[in-house]
Amino acid sequence: MSIAVIGAGAFGAALAITWAEAGHDVTLWGRNADTMSTMQKTREIPRLSDAVLPQNITCSASLDTVFAHDIIALALPAQAMRPFLETHKNALTGKSLIACCKGIDLTTMTGPVTTIRQIVPSANAAMLTGPSFAADIANGLPTALTLATPDDTIGANLQSLLATPTLRVYRTTDTIGAELGGALKNVMAIACGVAIGAGLGDSARAALMTRGFSEMLTLADRLGADRATLGGLSGFGDLVLTCTSTQSRNFRFGQSLAGATDFDKTTTVEGAATAKSVTKLAKTLDLDLPICTVVADLIDEKTDVSGALEALMARPLKEE
Ligand SMILES: NC(=O)C1=CN([C@@H]2O[C@H](COP(=O)(O)OP(=O)(O)OC[C@H]3O[C@@H](n4cnc5c(N)ncnc54)[C@H](OP(=O)(O)O)[C@@H]3O)[C@@H](O)[C@H]2O)C=CC1
């Protein structure tokens, strides 16, 4: 089969590599023609050092080449996906579109599958999500992800197409659960990065992960998602990975918010925008999501680490 990947950053390139190594012909699209031409020649990836692009990946900045494919993975940052879809919706009619981003759109407060379904209703909308660092996938380390799509027959077809010897793919029809898990775990990773960066210790991190998971379930319950999805790879699995590894950009961003490290502001940090969208969504739904709220406040500099700590520790005592 042939697959197109939109977005030649770390994750798009890593997916392109595993799919190409499994025998698919892959077109990897990036918006910068010079960069793509260099990648085509050198087979190197600017955002993923040490990885090499197999010969059956074609690097291109031509969208016409991409739109010739029926299966298109969207590996753009979450906030860039809606504008991209709006601009190109006519060319995407009837395609299988697999979002590979994690986040809640700031303008509409929707997750990736919902966003695709709103803008390109004729497409088979899906999402590939779960615990996986791009470098691990690119290096052929064993990884397991969840493919979420509303139609299980389409899901089963995409699942067998996208799985590779090193990338095991599970599937679910609970797209809202998958959207929430992938988005919210990044907010919790920022919170954990702050805690570790501020020297608050591993016990504080465990408390944040657990109470953060509780916030994920609160939102999932209200939006009609299945709790089991949140307990799976796309929720709990990714929460564990991202909250415990300095490989995570969201975690490292949290450390920098605590003043522990420097941080390159051009780095993709999905949890920063998502903290704001989720806080907005929580207000609309009249839900109490204290960790999401303090993360949004820290990012907006409405509070500092000691204010955030007090806001969480001084809350009224309650049943777990
Ligand atoms: N990296 C990882 O380990 C993983 C990432 N993900 C998810 O994948 C998604 C993408 O992240 P990742 O690849 O890591 O990010 P990167 O920062 O490595 O790459 C993002 C890519 O998107 C491109 N891009 C950004 N905005 C636009 C736009 N408006 N139009 C076209 N292209 C654009 C960038 O292009 P340019 O270079 O020109 O700026 C860049 O190539 C995120 O949602 C992330 O959560 C999921 C699992 C693992």
Ligand SMILES: O=C(CO)COP(=O)(O)O
């Ligand atoms: O989503 C990821 C791992 O599953 C990547 O996390 P970061 O975006 O925090 O690096």
